[in-house]
Every structure is written in structure tokens, then in C-alpha cells.
Amino acid sequence: MTYPTPDDITAAAALIKGRVRHTPILQVEGAALSLPCPVTFKLEHTQITGSFKVRGAFNTMLSAGVPPAGVVAASGGNHGAAVAYAASTLGHRAVIFVPKAIAKEEKLRRMRMFGGEVILTDGAVEACMAAYAAHAEESGALSVHPYDTFPTLAGQGTVAAEIEAQMGGIDTILVATGGGGLIGGVAAWFRDRVRVISVETEGTNTLARSLREGPEISVQASGIAASSLGGPRLGVMSYAVARDHVDQAIVLSDAAVFDAARQLWEATRLTGEPGAAVALAALTSGAYVPEPGERVCVLICGGNAEPDWFIG
CATH class of the missing domain: 3.40.50.1100 (Rossmann fold)
Incomplete structure (x- = not known):
């Protein structure tokens, strides 16, 4: 299966330049999230339409x-x-x-x-x-397929190229996964130079199931992240990239996602949609524990939700 190379992603970045925002990053001290190292957030929820x-x-x-x-x-x-x-x-x-x-x-x-x-x-x-x-x-x-075409993955991979340029160096990136277009593009850019970790909820666990059972699955999306991470299966191209270049697939409860969103708000006064809080939940729940000094990026992938969805 052929999927985008870093050169394809660089070409995509040139093609869409000036039509999308170069979104900012924010480094948050580890103590604010009870973590052993700072965490860098890529604020892709500030993109023009509210997502990558x-x-x-x-x-x-x-x-x-x-x-x-x-x-x-x-x-x-x-x-x-x-x-x-x-x-x-x-x-x-x-x-x-x-x-x-x-x-x-x-x-x-x-x-x-x-x-x-x-x-x-x-x-x-x-x-x-x-x-x-x-x-x-x-x-x-x-x-215009949401996640399973070459130009989709190449386009989504431009966010990874931006992150690397902004951070200067990165060890690990945490990415919420639905149909796989985002993590497919991110992994296609980083290949094996950076640890790429998929994070999903129990009701939207397409990647974790695909890696365990094979790509011919059907997930009936449910739970808090269903509207953003609710693909019925991983894309064929995304599966190929994930199989080759995704290092770990974490699956979490909805409760962990609500807690992550609350911690994000308390630490930064930022809010994202449920799908965006999923990646952070890997850290705040303790499912992924970085080493001291590890350069970790959490991709805050979208913000199209009511701002108080996690309060209650």
C-alpha cells in the first residue's frame, strides 16, 4: 500500500499555504498537569474551521x-x-x-x-x-473522503510538519484517532523518527481493534467522542501507515476524557471538543507516563463543541 511520503506532505503544505492557519503551540509546565515534564500543545482547534x-x-x-x-x-x-x-x-x-x-x-x-x-x-x-x-x-x-485518500492524508500530515518546525525537536506525539486520516498523516510525516501514539475511547476504538483483529471490522460509534472520532473502521491507507509507524494504541473511558478536559481548562483556560481532549487524557489518566525530559506534544485537534460540554 502506497501512502504519502514526507516529500508529498511538503508539497501539500506548499499547495495549501495561505488558505489555512499556521496554528500556534503552547508549552505548559508539567506541574500544572501533575506530569514529570512540560507538555507542548498544538492548538489546531484554532484552525479556520475549528479543526485540522x-x-x-x-x-x-x-x-x-x-x-x-x-x-x-x-x-x-x-x-x-x-x-x-x-x-x-x-x-x-x-x-x-x-x-x-x-x-x-x-x-x-x-x-x-x-x-x-x-x-x-x-x-x-x-x-x-x-x-x-x-x-x-x-x-x-x-x-472528498474524510480520512482514506492520498491527498487527505498528505494534507493532514502538514500539521506534523508544522509541529516539528515549531518545537525544534520532539520525542512523542499523542493523537486522537477516528477514521485515521490525522494519525495517518502524522505518522507518514514522522515515520520512525518520533514515537506516535494513538488515543481512542472505548466507544470509538477503530485503530486498536484494527491492529488487534485486522482492518475488516465495524465499530458502532458511541460515547462522548462519537461525533468526532466515530468512523466505523480505519481507512485502508491509514491502517497501512498505522501498522508500519504507530507505536502504541491506547483506549480510554469517557470519564477519563471528561477529566482531561477539566484539567486542560484549569491549567490553560483552553477548551476543545471531546475528540481533542482524548489525546490529553492519555497523560492525565496515567495511561501514558512520559520520562523526565521527554519532549511530548499533544495535538488538540478540534474545538467544535459547546464550550461547557465537560462541566457537570
């Missing part, structure tokens, strides 16, 4: 060219917002299919705000994916 997804959306559209029918995507929210924004910026129509079962009003609002036409579907995520694929076939619209 806009990187892959722009790279896909600029790489392929968009037909008169526009673009179509399937999403629980972040990918849809990214596709809607990229399409409207480039002057194209965007149709977004969303599974009604995991739809969150704040994410639907974001998709519509950025210019997307939202179609809610019944049934599980797989039914939504089938409806979106059928629309692409019938209309001729460009399919």
Missing part, C-alpha cells in the same frame, strides 16, 4: 480539480465544516451527508455557516457513507 480537517479538504480540492457539480462529503461535523469552507472559498457547491444518530447541533450549525448543504441520514455511519458515495456517483460531484 481543513488541511485535507483544501489539498484534495486543489489537487484534483472540482467539477461543475461541486463536492460531496460525509461527516459527523468537523470534516463537513472543512469541506464546506474550502468549497465556498474556491467557489464550489458542497453537499454534506451527516448521520442523524450522532449529529450535534453545534456542528450542523458550523457546516451550514461555512456554506454547506446538510443532508441528515438515518441509520448508522455506514449508511451515511453509502448515501454520500451514491450521491457522488449520480451527480458527478468530487468525493
Whole structure:
């Protein structure tokens, strides 16, 4: 299976430059999170559409060219917002299919705000994916897959290139995983130079199950992170990258994610969406314990949620 190289990711960064934000990093002292070393946060929730997804959306559209029918995507929210924004910026129509079962009003609002036409579907995520694929076939619209294409992974990998340039050196990166587009891009950039750790919830554990059972699985997403990490299975390309270059797959409870979000707020006055707190939860729960002096980055991947979701 061929997947993006660092050169492909460098080319993607040049292609999308000026269309996405160069998001900041923030180093937080370890004592603030009861950890033995400082932690660097990559604040990708400050991206234009509130998540990293806009990187892959722009790279896909600029790489392929968009037909008169526009673009179509399937999403629980972040990918849809990214596709809607990229399409409207480039002057194209965007149709977004969303599974009604995991739809969150704040994410639907974001998709519509950025210019997307939202179609809610019944049934599980797989039914939504089938409806979106059928629309692409019938209309001729460009399919912008949320996680399983070469340009998507190359686009998402640009965030890893940014992190390395900003930090200067890095030992470990913690990444929340859904369908695998983000961790696939990150691992494709770092290869074996950096320890890449996947973090998932018990209700969205596609990568951990795939590595254990093989890629032909079907996860019925549930729990707090379902709307952002709720892919039914890992992408074929993402699985190949993960198999080769992801060092560890951690699975945590929803309770650990709520606690991580509260600690993030107390330590930094930052909030992200549930999927963004998942990666931090590996540290705050003790599931991953860094060595003193270890240079650790936590990717805060998105912020499209009501700001008080973790309070209660």
C-alpha cells in the first residue's frame, strides 16, 4: 500500500499555504498537569474551521480539480465544516451527508455557516457513507473522503510538519484517532523518527481493534467522542501507515476524557471538543507516563463543541 511520503506532505503544505492557519503551540509546565515534564500543545482547534480537517479538504480540492457539480462529503461535523469552507472559498457547491444518530447541533450549525448543504441520514455511519458515495456517483460531484485518500492524508500530515518546525525537536506525539486520516498523516510525516501514539475511547476504538483483529471490522460509534472520532473502521491507507509507524494504541473511558478536559481548562483556560481532549487524557489518566525530559506534544485537534460540554 502506497501512502504519502514526507516529500508529498511538503508539497501539500506548499499547495495549501495561505488558505489555512499556521496554528500556534503552547508549552505548559508539567506541574500544572501533575506530569514529570512540560507538555507542548498544538492548538489546531484554532484552525479556520475549528479543526485540522481543513488541511485535507483544501489539498484534495486543489489537487484534483472540482467539477461543475461541486463536492460531496460525509461527516459527523468537523470534516463537513472543512469541506464546506474550502468549497465556498474556491467557489464550489458542497453537499454534506451527516448521520442523524450522532449529529450535534453545534456542528450542523458550523457546516451550514461555512456554506454547506446538510443532508441528515438515518441509520448508522455506514449508511451515511453509502448515501454520500451514491450521491457522488449520480451527480458527478468530487468525493472528498474524510480520512482514506492520498491527498487527505498528505494534507493532514502538514500539521506534523508544522509541529516539528515549531518545537525544534520532539520525542512523542499523542493523537486522537477516528477514521485515521490525522494519525495517518502524522505518522507518514514522522515515520520512525518520533514515537506516535494513538488515543481512542472505548466507544470509538477503530485503530486498536484494527491492529488487534485486522482492518475488516465495524465499530458502532458511541460515547462522548462519537461525533468526532466515530468512523466505523480505519481507512485502508491509514491502517497501512498505522501498522508500519504507530507505536502504541491506547483506549480510554469517557470519564477519563471528561477529566482531561477539566484539567486542560484549569491549567490553560483552553477548551476543545471531546475528540481533542482524548489525546490529553492519555497523560492525565496515567495511561501514558512520559520520562523526565521527554519532549511530548499533544495535538488538540478540534474545538467544535459547546464550550461547557465537560462541566457537570
